[in-house]
Amino acid sequence: MANNRVFYACQAVAIAPCFEAATNANTRAIHGLQSVGITTNFNLEQAFELGQIQIYENIEGLPDVEVTLEKVLDGHPLIYHLASPGATVNSLVNRSKLRSCVALGIYPDDQDAVTGDAPAEVYMSGMYLSSVSYTIPADGTATESVTLVGNDKKWTQRTGLTGPTLMFANTAAELPEDGDGKGTDAPKNLASTGSGVVRRENVDLDKTILPAAIFGAVGTGAGNAKNAGGDVVVHIQNFTCSTDFGREDILELGRKAPYYRAPNFPIEVTSEFEVIAVSGDFVNCAEGAASNTNEETIKVVLGDDTSFDLGSKNRLSSVSYGGGDAAGGNATITYSYSTFNDLTVSSPEDPAGL
Amino acid sequence: MNHHEREFFICKIRTGKTYLPNNLIVHPFTSEQNVEACIVYNNALQQAFDDQIMTEKETESWMLEHGLWSEENEERVKGLQKDLEKLKVEIYKSRNNIDLVERIRKYIRAGEKQLKEELEVKNSYNQNTCEGIAYTEKLEYLIENNTYKDNELYDFEDVGINEVLFHWHKSLLTEKQCRELARTEPWKSLWNTYEKSGVKLFFNKDDEDITYNQKTLTMWSQMYDNIQESMDCPTKEVISDDDMLDGWFIVQAEKREQEKAENEFDNNTNEKIKNADEVFVVTRNQREKDKVENMNSLDSKMVKKQRAAVLKKQGSVEQHEFTDEVIKQRNKQAEAFKGKFGGN
Numbered sequence: 293m294a295n296n297r298v299f300y301a302c303q304a305v306a307i308a309p310c311f312e313a314a315t316n317a318n319t320r321a322i323h324g325l326q327s328v329g330i331t332t333n334f335n336l337e338q339a340f341e342l343g344q345i346q347i348y349e350n351i352e353g354l355p356d357v358e359v360t361l362e363k364v365l366d367g368h369p370l371i372y373h374l375a376s377p378g379a380t381v382n383s384l385v386n387r388s389k390l391r392s393c394v395a396l397g398i399y400p401d402d403q404d405a406v407t408g409d410a411p412a413e414v415y416m417s418g419m420y421l422s423s424v425s426y427t428i429p430a431d432g433t434a435t436e437s438v439t440l441v442g443n444d445k446k447w448t449q450r451t452g453l454t455g456p457t458l459m460f461a462n463t464a465a466e467l468p469e470d471g472d473g474k475g476t477d478a479p480k481n482l483a484s485t486g487s488g489v490v491r492r493e494n495v496d497l498d499k500t501i502l503p504a505a506i507f508g509a510v511g512t513g514a515g516n517a518k519n520a521g522g523d524v525v526v527h528i529q530n531f532t533c534s535t536d537f538g539r540e541d542i543l544e545l546g547r548k549a550p551y552y553r554a555p556n557f558p559i560e561v562t563s564e565f566e567v568i569a570v571s572g573d574f575v576n577c578a579e580g581a582a583s584n585t586n587e588e589t590i591k592v593v594l595g596d597d598t599s600f601d602l603g604s605k606n607r608l609s610s611v612s613y614g615g616g617d618a619a620g621g622n623a624t625i626t627y628s629y630s631t632f633n634d635l636t637v638s639s640p641e642d643p644a645g646l
Numbered sequence: 647m648n649h650h651e652r653e654f655f656i657c658k659i660r661t662g663k664t665y666l667p668n669n670l671i672v673h674p675f676t677s678e679q680n681v682e683a684c685i686v687y688n689n690a691l692q693q694a695f696d697d698q699i700m701t702e703k704e705t706e707s708w709m710l711e712h713g714l715w716s717e718e719n720e721e722r723v724k725g726l727q728k729d730l731e732k733l734k735v736e737i738y739k740s741r742n743n744i745d746l747v748e749r750i751r752k753y754i755r756a757g758e759k760q761l762k763e764e765l766e767v768k769n770s771y772n773q774n775t776c777e778g779i780a781y782t783e784k785l786e787y788l789i790e791n792n793t794y795k796d797n798e799l800y801d802f803e804d805v806g807i808n809e810v811l812f813h814w815h816k817s818l819l820t821e822k823q824c825r826e827l828a829r830t831e832p833w834k835s836l837w838n839t840y841e842k843s844g845v846k847l848f849f850n851k852d853d854e855d856i857t858y859n860q861k862t863l864t865m866w867s868q869m870y871d872n873i874q875e876s877m878d879c880p881t882k883e884v885i886s887d888d889d890m891l892d893g894w895f896i897v898q899a900e901k902r903e904q905e906k907a908e909n910e911f912d913n914n915t916n917e918k919i920k921n922a923d924e925v926f927v928v929t930r931n932q933r934e935k936d937k938v939e940n941m942n943s944l945d946s947k948m949v950k951k952q953r954a955a956v957l958k959k960q961g962s963v964e965q966h967e968f969t970d971e972v973i974k975q976r977n978k979q980a981e982a983f984k985g986k987f988g989g990n
Contacts, residue, residue: 298946299938301927301939360919447953
């Protein structure tokens with residue numbers, strides 16, 4: 293835990309594509325946002341010389357800005373999609389190339405809901421996607437966590453001359469209020485599928501494809517968590533999938549800032565299923581075997597048609613059996629999978645329309 | 647209080663008996679009498695309801711309607727309570743500045759006086775409410791059954807029940823008196839040694855409940871023990887000053903609230919956000935906002951203030967222009983310099 297964290301009660305976050313003029317259409321507020329963390333690092337390099345003990349020059353390198361946003365899945369656009377609205381193909385590679393601008397609006401203490409231009413704003417431009425992670429637990433709400441990295445961050449206070457860069461009245465209006473200052477924003481799913489914020493019951497097991505190595509899975513097709521009679525035979529407690537782009541600065545002479553922060557391909561995509569142990573894990577391994585694991589398909593689909601498709605090249609990287617302690621805890625098996633460059637997150641609300 | 651005065655109080659409290667004028671003695675109430683008293687209270691309350699007497703809540707509304715109490719008065723009471731809390735924190739923090747301490751103490755006394763006056767107005771009709779009537783009946787029952795003269799249950803012929811009640815109320819210790827008794831001799835050594843020496847603290851009979859004075863004295867003694875065991879135990883000077891100690895209590899409570907809120911937040915967010923330098927939590931109302939603001943340590947609050955001042959002055963600020971960032975850079979430079987030359 294950081295010792296000197298500064299906490300801000302922030303009320304809205306806007307996100308827009310980079311290198312385009314911010315317009316009402318392309319600047320979007322993030323719905324269902326829970327918290328945001330920003331870390332700024334100024335990198336210093338000391339130069340000394342023979343003949344004096346004092347420093348010759350303290351060279352300031354490139355500042356690093358890292359912002360992590362976490363939201364609940366609620367039918368509204370995903371942060372991953374909002375950060376890459378110009379994508380032409382719904383793939384990790386295509387989306388990894390896009391950059392976005394993020395602004396956090398801080399509104400007065402006496403307002404119940406955001407209205408008008410943000411009086412104070414933290415604005416970060418030229419942000420690259422750095423990592424994406426999704427969690428669907430059995431006891432809680434499904435969440436998305438996205439980290440963006442960049443080198444530019446500015447604080448603005450609204451005065452006669454200066455105003456917000458992204459968190460305008462129009463952006464704030466995306467989080468509606470009733471006219472009397474009371475917020476009326478609600479999960480989009482409530483109107484479309486009636487489910488509200490995504491919870492365990494909103495995972496569509498009929499469309500979901502689990503890896504066949506999970507004990508109990510019936511075949512390799514969609515709906516393999518259920519048997520022929522329609523009964524659920526794999527009791528999933530938690531699903532997570534994540535990837536880290538591991539960006540590297542590509543520098544050039546004549547410019548301080550990197551001209552590109554390239555993803556470190558191949559990018560590993562990991563996923564994990566924690567299931568209740570109704571028996572053992574039944575994963576066998578033999579030292580003499582040519583192959584102990586198979587390439588498997590993983591796809592998790594939600595009731596609002598949001599899906600996480602990890603392709604068909606997932607390999608079991610580890611399986612662990614735990615829990616079942618003397619205190620009466622359930623035994624669980626955790627299956628960890630790994631693949632590369634393949635994570636397709638689809639949502640009907642994708643601003644790129646993919 | 648002088649030592650002999652304290653000794654007198656302690657001796658009386660230990661017997662459990664309340665010594666009143668005219669050689670009247672009120673014995674501690676027994677558990678059975680307490681149950682009977684509760685039944686008397688409930689019956690009197692029901693009777694008062696049936697007689698269509700106003701409850702405390704109804705009286706409050708009635709007072710508001712007739713202009714005897716107002717929303718402004720209510721706000722004033724809340725404001726005074728908040729001001730008193732702030733002043734007590736202030737007196738604790740300024741404990742090394744004697745002049746300032748005395749000045750703040752004057753403000754505290756003035757604030758307490760004003761608060762007392764306001765509350766007297768607010769509660770002026772309480773005795774005529776259902777609850778007030780029932781409470782008086784309960785107390786009358788207990789006093790009537792426990793007041794003795796010359797070892798005989800008193801008949802209240804020479805001295806009326808109201809006068810006895812008045813003197814009995816007067817015999818209850820104030821919080822200030824109780825705190826002083828709890829932290830000073832002769833009680834302090836008795837409290838510290840009673841477990842090992844096997845000395846009895848109170849001489850109540852087996853079926854007698856502890857009295858109000860005994861209860862508050864024990865509670866404060868326990869409280870002073872807890873303070874001594876605290877990781878942030880204040881100095882002796884603070885412990886013996888009620889106003890300063892109240893300030894210390896408030897500071898500790900705020901600290902605990904901050905830690906609790908921080909832990910709650912940490913448990914519900916991911917590692918990256920948890921470890922970030924600046925954490926933005928989306929809030930929906932004032933209560934949540936206050937909770938987030940309270941998660942900031944004193945240092946963080948100061949950083950926020952400084953940043954807000956710079957922002958206000960300049961309108962637009964790059965991160966490295968904030969004073970806290972400048973200090974951070976200087977520290978980093980110093981660390982790097984030390985690393986280079988192997989200094990400590």
